Amino acid sequence: MYRPLILGQGLSGKSAFRLFLKENIIPILYDDVSKTAVDFHQVNRVVVSPGFTQDHPLIQKAKDLGIKVQSEVDLALEKMQAGCMIGVTGSNGKSTCVKKIEHVLNFCGFKAKALGNIEIPLSSENLLGWDVVVIEMSAQQLETTFERVLDLGILLNIQPNHLDRYGTMERYAKTKMRIFDLVKEGGDCLGPEPFYDQIWDWIENKFGISSSKIDEALKTYQNLPHRLEYLGDFFGKKIYNDSKSTTISSTLFALEIVDGPIQLILGGKSKGENLVLYRENFSKFPLKRILAIGETMHQIQEIFGSSIEVVMCETLEKAVEAGIKGEGNLLLSPGFASYDQFHSYAHRGESFKQRIEWEKKMLS
8 A cells, every 4th residue: 555755753744644644544754863664665655844855865765766755835735725825935034024925915804824934834724715825935845846836936035045955056046946936827926036015016916905005004013023023122222033043144134124233142053154155244234243152153253253343152141141231232143053052943032032031120
């Protein structure tokens, strides 16, 4: 009896597993920790979680045997339908974009849902009955997504990211551009680097919503937690939590938005980034100093110390303490993964907010 093979037991893998169970199909589960034995004579498709690269031996074996390899997103799109589907990808700003579109449409009386890489797997929802489904798609998901069902494909930007996985910017950019291969005949494409006005113009024309109504909706939108989240004006400075920043390009994105002068909390677990490539970019912003934390603290000092003051803080708590005493707005936009000191970027962001609250109480 043929069965699907699911690689990975994270959010997307578990969601795909439950989707198959609804059809009375029991998949084979595999991850690199348990390393379940796989007999490909019993496998009729492979559903890949984002953490698995295309050179993984099981994926290569499936391709050699002509077995379909697809993402959890592709699996969901293959089985489900919605009134309108919008796909969004980009190096930065994906989650904010899909949530803004969802908010505007719901505010204007449509039934809209943001799903996908925003940590709500596409296969976890029954898409029937929704007016609009807005799908955040990572480069990793786009590698193995093929269903041409999108009414609109949006590519927000392409900036250096995941080069430890893709090797070159050319290969990374080519993967991101695959969003346009998923747009159905008669659908539309925006990007790369579209203005938000273009997105709202498309929505205005598609759904007959007035620009004034869209503006009204946007005034009620609140930023997602840990994504350039404004915490308030304390200690004589504005404080921002951008813990979701796990790449240097997302840190640069934050620096473009936050008013200076800025004290930047930077550092964490490296994914193989070459910081030398970004040294000139950092010099363009009103950085007062960098408060360096985590595994990359010494690397940050070595690369940026000659042009920007770098304070070696090691921990987030010490960085907050130094930032409160220093001059300039305080921005946590670490640019690196959180796993050297935290369970997740959310854990890091919550720890930052708790420390700010603790410092407020100590000074009250």
